[in-house]
Amino acid sequence: MKPNFIQKVTxxxxxxxxxxxxxxxxxxxxxxxxxxxxNEVIARGNGRCYGDASLGEHIFSTKRLNKFISFDRxxxxxxxxxxxxxxxxxxxxxxxxxxxxxxxxxxxxxVGGAIASDVHGKNHHAEGCFSxxxxxxxxxxENSEVLxxxxxxxxxxxxxxxxxxxxxxxxxxxxxxLKNIESAYxxxxxxxxxxxxxxxxxxxxxxxxxxxxxxxxxFQKGKNLGRSILMRGEHxxxxxxxxxxQKKTLKLKEKPKPKIPFYFPGxxxxxxSIKIFNFLYYNKQTKKQLNNFIDYETFFYPLDVINDWNKxxxxxxxxxYQMVIPKENGKExxxxxxxxxxxxGNGSFLAVLKLFGKNNPQAYNSFPVEGYTLALDFKVNxxxxxxxxxxxxxxxxxxxxxxxxxxxxxxxxxxxxLQNVDSSxxxxxxxxxxxxxx
Amino acid sequence: MIILGSNSEVxxxxxxxCLAKGEKFQTIYLLSSNPxxxxxxxGHIQVKFFQHSEIIPLDLMNDIDYKTLxxxxxxxxxxxxxxxxxxxxxxxxxxxxxxxxxxxxxxxxVPVLNFFxxxxxxxxxxxxxxxxxxxxxxGRQSNFIYGSAKAALTAYLSGLRNYLFDKKVHVLTxxxxxxxxxxxxxxxxxxxxxxxxxxxxxxxxxAFKNKKDVAYVLxxxxxxxFIIRNIPEFIFKKLKL
Numbered sequence: 082m083k084p085n086f087i088q089k090v091t092x093x094x095x096x097x098x099x100x101x102x103x104x105x106x107x108x109x110x111x112x113x114x115x116x117x118x119x120n121e122v123i124a125r126g127n128g129r130c131y132g133d134a135s136l137g138e139h140i141f142s143t144k145r146l147n148k149f150i151s152f153d154r155x156x157x158x159x160x161x162x163x164x165x166x167x168x169x170x171x172x173x174x175x176x177x178x179x180x181x182x183x184x185x186x187x188x189x190x191x192v193g194g195a196i197a198s199d200v201h202g203k204n205h206h207a208e209g210c211f212s213x214x215x216x217x218x219x220x221x222x223e224n225s226e227v228l229x230x231x232x233x234x235x236x237x238x239x240x241x242x243x244x245x246x247x248x249x250x251x252x253x254x255x256x257x258x259l260k261n262i263e264s265a266y267x268x269x270x271x272x273x274x275x276x277x278x279x280x281x282x283x284x285x286x287x288x289x290x291x292x293x294x295x296x297x298x299x300f301q302k303g304k305n306l307g308r309s310i311l312m313r314g315e316h317x318x319x320x321x322x323x324x325x326x327q328k329k330t331l332k333l334k335e336k337p338k339p340k341i342p343f344y345f346p347g348x349x350x351x352x353x354s355i356k357i358f359n360f361l362y363y364n365k366q367t368k369k370q371l372n373n374f375i376d377y378e379t380f381f382y383p384l385d386v387i388n389d390w391n392k393x394x395x396x397x398x399x400x401x402y403q404m405v406i407p408k409e410n411g412k413e414x415x416x417x418x419x420x421x422x423x424x425x426g427n428g429s430f431l432a433v434l435k436l437f438g439k440n441n442p443q444a445y446n447s448f449p450v451e452g453y454t455l456a457l458d459f460k461v462n463x464x465x466x467x468x469x470x471x472x473x474x475x476x477x478x479x480x481x482x483x484x485x486x487x488x489x490x491x492x493x494x495x496x497x498x499l500q501n502v503d504s505s506x507x508x509x510x511x512x513x514x515x516x517x518x519x
Numbered sequence: 520m521i522i523l524g525s526n527s528e529v530x531x532x533x534x535x536x537c538l539a540k541g542e543k544f545q546t547i548y549l550l551s552s553n554p555x556x557x558x559x560x561x562g563h564i565q566v567k568f569f570q571h572s573e574i575i576p577l578d579l580m581n582d583i584d585y586k587t588l589x590x591x592x593x594x595x596x597x598x599x600x601x602x603x604x605x606x607x608x609x610x611x612x613x614x615x616x617x618x619x620x621x622x623x624x625x626x627x628x629v630p631v632l633n634f635f636x637x638x639x640x641x642x643x644x645x646x647x648x649x650x651x652x653x654x655x656x657x658g659r660q661s662n663f664i665y666g667s668a669k670a671a672l673t674a675y676l677s678g679l680r681n682y683l684f685d686k687k688v689h690v691l692t693x694x695x696x697x698x699x700x701x702x703x704x705x706x707x708x709x710x711x712x713x714x715x716x717x718x719x720x721x722x723x724x725x726a727f728k729n730k731k732d733v734a735y736v737l738x739x740x741x742x743x744x745f746i747i748r749n750i751p752e753f754i755f756k757k758l759k760l
Contacts, residue, residue: 084705105704108556145528145701148559149566161566173567 090140093391094131096398096461096489099510101138107145112251113225115141116506123509124251126191127166130198131401132489133511134246141251143193149173150254158216160256163193168385170259171377176331179259180316180377182214186433188382193252198486199244199447203292203314203381206438210447211257212243218255223506227253241501244446246485248499248507264322264330267292267314267380272370273363277307277419281412284436287313292380297432298359299457300352302423306416308363309434317374326374333376340388347395350460355428384431393430394460400489402472403456405437406481411453414479418455418472425468429457446499448484456487466490485511521593521635523577523628524600525549525557528700529650532720533597534560538568540724548591550577579627580619588634594642595727596635598649600628603702606662617664624668629675636679639688646689648727649676653694653735656744659760680732692733693723696740712739 091098103125106112116122123137127144143164150160157179159170167181168188174180185200194200196218199210217231220242228250230239242249274280280295287293290313297309319330384390391399406414415434422429433456437449459465469490476483476495483495493515502512520537522530534547547570551557554574564570575587579600602623610616622628632649639645654662655669673692680690697703697713714722719736726734735741750758 085707086705105701107559107701148563150559150562152566 090125090128090136091398092128092130092132092135094398094400094461094487094489095391095394095396096400097133097136097510098398099133099136101136101140103140103142105142105145107147109221109227109253112141112221112253113227115139116221116223116225116251120506121508122251123507124163124193124197124247126164126194126197127189129187129190130194131399131487133514134198134486134488134509135194136510137508143191143251146193146253150256152177154179157259157261158256159259160254161192162254163196163218163252164191166191167195174259175262175265175333175377178262178331180262182208182258182260183211184381186382187385188378189385192255192257196243196252196255197245197247199444200486201437201449203294203435205449206288206293206436207291209438209441210244210444210449212444212447213441214258215243216256216258218242219253220250221253222250223504240443240445243444244448244499245501246446246499246511247509248502248512249504250507262316262331263319264317264326265333265377266317266322266326266330266374267377268317268321268372269312269314269375269380270370270372271310271312271366273366273368274307274309274311276301276305277309277412277416280307280309280311280434283311287311288436291315293436295434296362297419297434297455298363299419299422299432300356300359300428302420306419306423310363310366312380314380316377322374333378336378336386338386338388341390341392344392344396345394347397347460350394350430352426352428355430358430359428394458397461399458399460400465400469401456401458401487402469402491403454403484403487404472404476404481404495405448405450405452405454405484406476406479407450407452410479410481414475414481415453415455417475421471421475422457422468425464425471427459427462427464427468429459431458432456446501448482448486448498450482452481454484456484520544521548521550521591521596523550523596523598523631525551525560525574526553527599527601527650528716529695529698529719529723530597530599531560532716533599533648533723534564535567536717536720536724538564538570544570544593544595546593547572548593549574550588552576552578552580577631579623579631583627583631585634591635592638594639594645596632596639596645596647596649598628598632598647600624601650601652601702603662603665607660607664611664620664621668624665625671625675628672632675632679636683636688640683640686643687646691646727647679648691648693648723650693650695651676653696653740653744656694657747657755661760689730691723691726691731693726693736694733694740694744695719695736696743698736712737712743 086102119139121138124141125135146162146164148162152159183202195211199212201210220228228235292314295309295311301308435454440450473492483491549557561572604620605616651673652669654666655673676692697708699715714736722736
C-alpha cells in the first residue's frame, strides 16, 4: 500500500468539496521540505472557515502542530503551535483566570487560523481584532525559511500575514496575550428590539459594554423589519456573582454534547421551519429585558454545544454571508439587505448583527472596518447565487466588503482588499477564484 | 510513568488522557530515539498539566546503555515503539528492512522490556502496557514480516503476564488495529475500523483501569480478528489479504 494523500476536503460549510492533496507533519524540517517540493501550497487549521479559503492544490494541515510551548501565568502570555485550538487554550487558561482577548463565535478554530483570518468578536468596537494581542509568530515563507515576525522584527511579513488568508506562508507557532478574568461567567443583559431603528439605538447606547451582539429575525418585513434581541455582556467579577456560582468561579461543569449524527435531508430546513425557529427564539424571552449570569461557553459559543451542527444543512452544504457596511451608510444598507432577504424567502437560521469599531490601519488585510456587520447562513440551493448577487450589489453600492474567511461565492470587487500577495507559492482556491473573476 | 516510543501519537495521547483523568506522576520518563522532537511534548505537558518529565535517549537500533535507565522508578510502563517498514511487495527480499522490523518490534525490544519487568517484579507492583498489533494474529501475505514480529511480541507478553501474575505485576497487551497516525497517513483505511490517537488512548486507559489482559482499541476488531483467525488455512492461503 503506497500512501495517497489525495482526499476529499471541505470546510465547515460543506461547500465546495474538492479532491486535493492534504498532508500533515509536525517536524519543521519536513514542513520546509513540503514547501520546497510543491507549488501552490495553502495551510489549513481545523477547517472551520466556511468557504474555499483553506482549500488548494496542496493543503498543509496544521493538525499535528498541536503543542503548547509556554505559558507565563504572571503576565498572561501564552505560546503554542499553530494547530492548537482556541478551545484548548481556554481549557488551560480559564482555570488560571485568563481569557482570550478576542474570540469568534466558535472556539474550535486554530490559533494559526485566528491570525490568518484576523478574527473578530463581539467586542471589536472596544478591543479590536485578534492581531492586537499577538506578540509574535513563526512563519515559513516561500523560500522555506523560518521567520520570526513581530511588530519589530520582519514587521512587513507580520502585518501582511495578519488577515492574509495563508498567502504569505505557513504559521508554525504564535505568542499572544490573554486577559485577566475573575470568573468564567458573563453578566448578560438581553433586550428585545421591535425593529431596526430600535436595535441601532440600542447599539449606540451599549457602546460602553465590552461585548455586544444582536440576533435578527430576518423573516420580518415592513415595520417589524429588523426585529431582534440585543445581548450585551461583561466578564462577571467574583463579588457580583450570585451565591450559587461563587464556589467555583473559574471552573465550569462539563456538559453533555449532543451530536448531529448524519446529514439532514434537504427538506428539513426550509423557510417554514426557519420561520418557526425564529418565532420561538424571539418569543422565548417574554420580558422586554432580561438580566442574568451565564457561563462563557453559552455566551460566546452557543452553537459549539452541538457537535457537527453543519450537517443540519444537508449534503449540499451552506454558505455564511458576512459583510460590513461603513457606519454612515449602515442603517440604510442593512434595511435594504434585510428587505431583499425577506422578499427572497431564503431565510437565514442565524442572522447576527454587530458593530465594528475603528480598524487598525496597520493590519491592512483585516476584514473589519468601522460600521455594521451582518452574518447570515444560507443553505446552498438553486436560487442562492441570485440572492448573493443581489446582496453583493447592495454591499457594493454602500462601499462595504465581504469577510474572506466565510466567502465562497461573492464577487471579487468585494473581497479584493487583500494586498499582500507577491508570491505564487502560497495559493488557495479562493485566491484563484477571486483573481479569475476580477 | 515510563514511556517507550515517546514520539508515538498514541503514547502522547495516552499520557494526556491519564493526566486529564487526574492521574498523578512524580516524573514521566520519556524514552525516545529522537529526543529533540520529544522535547516539544515535554514542554507541552509541563504547560498544560504542570507535569514534570525527563527525556532519556533510547534507540533500539543502537546498543542500549542501561546506566541511563538505572534511576528510573515508576509503576506504569507504556510501550508504543514499533516499526512498520516496507510491506511484502516492496520489502520482503530487502534484508535490512526485514531485520529492522524484527529488531524494533521484537528482538531488541524484549531485553528492554525485561529490564523493566525485573524491577516491577522485585517491587511486586506495576503495570506494563504494550502495543502489539492485530497483524500478529495471523500471517497475511501483505505484511507478514511485521506480523510475525508482532506475533512473537504478543506471545512474549502472554508468557510474561503468566509469569508475573503471582508477582502482582499486570501486563496489558493492546492490539490497536488501524490507527489514524503519522505512520498510516495517506493509506486508504476504512473509517469504521480506524481510531484516532485520542480515541485509542481513551480505550487503552479504560482497559488499564479495568485490569484487562488483552484489549482491542475498537471493539469491532475483536469480531474481525475472530473471523480472520478462524478461516481454515486451505481457504486462507487463497485469499488476498
